[in-house]
Each structure stands twice: as C-alpha cells, then as structure tokens.
Amino acid sequence: MSKTLGPVKRAFAPWTDSAAKPAIEFRNVTKSFGDFVAVGGVSLSIYEREFFSLLGPSGCGKTTLMRMLAGFEEPTSGEILLDGKPLAGVPPYRRPVNMMFQSYALFPHMSVEKNIAFGLRQDGMGKAEIEARVKEMLRLVKLEPFAKRKPNQLSGGQRQRVALARSLAKRPKVLLLDEPLGALDKKLREETQFELMDLQMDLGLTFLIVTHDQEEAMTMSDRIGVMNHGKLVQIATPAEIYEQPNSRYVADFIGNINLIEGTVAALPGGGTRLEAPAAGLVVETDQAIAGGSAGVASFAIRPEKVRISLDRPAGALDGVNMIAGEVWDIGYLGDVSIYRVKLANGAVMKATVANTTRLVSRPISWDDKVWLSWSRDAGLVLTD
Known part of the structure; x- marks a missing residue:
C-alpha cells in the first residue's frame, strides 16, 4: 500500500481490479421487520483496508445493514461474507468485527484505561499483555495523561477517543x-x-462508517454508498459521487445543487440541448445522453460552477448557458458567499x-440585476 502526504489520500482502488477479493460481501441482503422492508436486496463488496461510508437520510437502512454485519441482526434473506466465509449463525462476540456506537457506551464507573481494557479481560488476555495493549491504545489516541480519569471528567472529543481506543484494542479485522x-462540535469534528x-491508514484496518453527514463521508471515504429507502x-x-451523480436524488442529496427541469434532445454534432421555456433558459452541454433520445430531464449544476456578473457575459451564445435574474439573498460564510x-x-x-480578498463591501449586492452563466462542461444532464 503506497501512502502520500497532504490532501491526496493514497493510490488505493482495489475495486477496479477484477482479481481483487472483497473482505466483506453483502449478497442480495434483505431485512424486514414485519411488513416494513428496512434493507431491500443490497449487494455490496468492501475491500481490505478500505474506508467505506454508508451515507443516507435517517431511516434509509444504513445502520440496519451495519448491525447485520456486526451480528446484532440476522438477514431475512441473502448472505453476508467476511473473508469469503458466511457469517450466518456466528454470534457477534465470535466475529472479528468491533462496533463503535454513536453514544460511545462507556462504563461511567470505570477509568479510561479500564474501559479500554474491558473487552481484553473478557477475552481472557493475560495481565501483562492487557497493560501493554492499553498503553499502546492510549498513545495511539493521545490520551496517556487521562488514563485514570472517569468518562464524566472528559470532554466529548476525549470520550469519543476512549470509545475508539476500546474498539481498536481487540484489533478487529473490521471496525464499524x-x-x-x-x-462533537463542528471544529472538533473536522479535526x-x-x-x-x-489512524485507519496507520493500522491498515477496514473501516465501515454510517453517517448522514455528507461532508464527513466526502472527507474520509475511499468510496461512498448512497442509500435511499x-x-x-x-x-x-x-x-465521482459529487461530480457524476447518477440520479436527481444523489445530485440533490450530496452538497448544494441547482436542478433545472426541461426537455432534452441530442445535438447533431454530439452533446445535449435542454430547453426550459418556463425559465427562459437553453442549456447546451458536451455530454451525450443515452440513446440520443429526447425527453424530460434535469440539468444539474453546482453553485460554485455558476459565474455571476453585473454585465452580460461577453462572447456567450445568445440565450445559451446564461440567464438574467435579481439577487434575492446573500449568505456570507467567510470563505465564500452564496448568492440566491x-x-x-x-x-x-x-x-x-x-471571497479571495478582504473587502467588506460587495461588488454585487441585494436587488442587483445580474447574469448567471456557465461553461458547457460545468453541469450534467440527468434523466433518472
């Protein structure tokens, strides 16, 4: 496994290798609670050392999928495999998987070091080995000075690290x-x-995380699985999730997006034309639509790819990939400003x-008449 410094994570893409064997496999897994289908026919492969995120709104089935892997729920149908071996009938404590819960589930009467050691004692590990493992975990999560404290004497971020250290102490193959x-508060969450x-890269473990926080999933993951119903x-x-969403749902769920409904048709020289008469807008892209057929579709474009100006864009085709409007709202976020x-x-x-300069006043303000424009490759036509 190669590592790189800085914002680029690593050259790691086993899912592109047809010979690579998944560490975790969900094969057409369904889970029903009475008449309610929480998970419906999910097939998914996750690879060793991958940081995989399940992302979706509350109630979409992501936690149920994770709980089935942990052994807290059994699939109604389908099977789950770990290192090629079916997990059916294997109790949670026999699976090389550990789960870190949202509530952290720390023992309030135990010190930090005793919380971390709890699972090791349950497994019958020797005293000297437990002490060495606990010291290693405390060093790993940078909590050595807090070993004797109780959970109620720690901050939220410190309690989170204790729960993480306890989950890692047993050296599971997979951490959920x-x-x-x-x-955690926003700044601490980002850190x-x-x-x-x-930590995941250093330990070489497989991480599977469930979250509804898009930024969290985008920051940490090698891949993301977006769930719905x-x-x-x-x-x-x-x-790929951000720049090439495969549907209106994914485009709208991940980040900010402008969705413009219209009728599409293939352009003679390649590309796609979308006409939205109600908005007085024509969009042309270099993207070829499947089958070259006409029909109703959406043009999806991220706000950061839309240019805003007081003057009509020079050199643009008349009425194509540009539209006039009036500034209705401005959201100032410090690093950026969002114009509605x-x-x-x-x-x-x-x-x-x-906001690349330290100007307090704005060149474009409320009620200004403005032009919005974008390049041919800035957006995406979605037919689903």
Whole structure:
C-alpha cells in the first residue's frame, strides 16, 4: 500500500481490479421487520483496508445493514461474507468485527484505561499483555495523561477517543462506526475526521462508517454508498459521487445543487440541448445522453460552477448557458458567499463566489440585476 502526504489520500482502488477479493460481501441482503422492508436486496463488496461510508437520510437502512454485519441482526434473506466465509449463525462476540456506537457506551464507573481494557479481560488476555495493549491504545489516541480519569471528567472529543481506543484494542479485522462524530462540535469534528483517516491508514484496518453527514463521508471515504429507502442507489468515490451523480436524488442529496427541469434532445454534432421555456433558459452541454433520445430531464449544476456578473457575459451564445435574474439573498460564510438569484419565472438559482480578498463591501449586492452563466462542461444532464 503506497501512502502520500497532504490532501491526496493514497493510490488505493482495489475495486477496479477484477482479481481483487472483497473482505466483506453483502449478497442480495434483505431485512424486514414485519411488513416494513428496512434493507431491500443490497449487494455490496468492501475491500481490505478500505474506508467505506454508508451515507443516507435517517431511516434509509444504513445502520440496519451495519448491525447485520456486526451480528446484532440476522438477514431475512441473502448472505453476508467476511473473508469469503458466511457469517450466518456466528454470534457477534465470535466475529472479528468491533462496533463503535454513536453514544460511545462507556462504563461511567470505570477509568479510561479500564474501559479500554474491558473487552481484553473478557477475552481472557493475560495481565501483562492487557497493560501493554492499553498503553499502546492510549498513545495511539493521545490520551496517556487521562488514563485514570472517569468518562464524566472528559470532554466529548476525549470520550469519543476512549470509545475508539476500546474498539481498536481487540484489533478487529473490521471496525464499524455508527455516527461516531455526531456528538462533537463542528471544529472538533473536522479535526477528528483527519485523525480517523490517519489512524485507519496507520493500522491498515477496514473501516465501515454510517453517517448522514455528507461532508464527513466526502472527507474520509475511499468510496461512498448512497442509500435511499433500503437500497444502494450509487457506489463510487467521493469525487465521482459529487461530480457524476447518477440520479436527481444523489445530485440533490450530496452538497448544494441547482436542478433545472426541461426537455432534452441530442445535438447533431454530439452533446445535449435542454430547453426550459418556463425559465427562459437553453442549456447546451458536451455530454451525450443515452440513446440520443429526447425527453424530460434535469440539468444539474453546482453553485460554485455558476459565474455571476453585473454585465452580460461577453462572447456567450445568445440565450445559451446564461440567464438574467435579481439577487434575492446573500449568505456570507467567510470563505465564500452564496448568492440566491431569482429568475423571471420565480425560480431561484444559487451561485457561490470565493471571497479571495478582504473587502467588506460587495461588488454585487441585494436587488442587483445580474447574469448567471456557465461553461458547457460545468453541469450534467440527468434523466433518472
């Protein structure tokens, strides 16, 4: 496994290798509770040393899928394999899998070191080996000075690290994390995301995390599985999920997006034309639509790919990939400003502008008449 420094994670993509064998396999797994289908026919392969995120809204089935892997629930149908071996009938304590719960589930009457040692004692490990393992875990999560403290004497971030150390102490093949950072404040959550990434790479473990936080999944994951109503609707790398969503649902769920409904048709020289008469807009892209057929579709474009200006864009084709509007709202976030622009038909489009200078006043302000424009490769036509 090769590592790189800086923001690029690593050259790691076993899912592109047809000879690679998955560490975890869900084969057409379904889980029903009475008449309610929580997970419906999910097939998924996760590879050794992969950091995989299950992402979706509450109730979409992601935690149920994880609990079946941990052994807390049994599939109604289908099978789950770990290293090629079926897990059916194997109790949770016999699986080389550990789960870190959202609540952390620490023992309040035990010190930090005793919380970490608990599972090792349950397994009958020798005293000297337990002490060495606990010291190793404390060093790993940077909690050596807090070994004798009780959970109520720790901050939320420190309790999260204790729970992580306890989960890692038994050296599982797979670590399952259920909304592990939900109790942390925004800044600490961002810091902990990178710490988890570094820790996972150093230990060489397989991590499966359940989250509804898109930013969390995008930051940490090698791949993301987006779930909706018990089904996996797209599995891809964070960049592919963001830039190449396969449906309106995924495009709308991940990050900010402008979705413009219209009628599409293939262009003679290649590419696609979408006409949205209600908005007074024509979109042309270099993207070829499947089968070259006409029909109703959506043009999806991220706000940061939309240019906003007071003057009509020079050199643009008349009425193509540009539209006039009025600034309705401005959200100032420090690093960027989000402009909500009301179009003639009442619809609203968003444009994001990076605040690259320290100007307090804005060149574009409320109620200004503005133009929005974008390049031919900035957006995506979605037919699903």
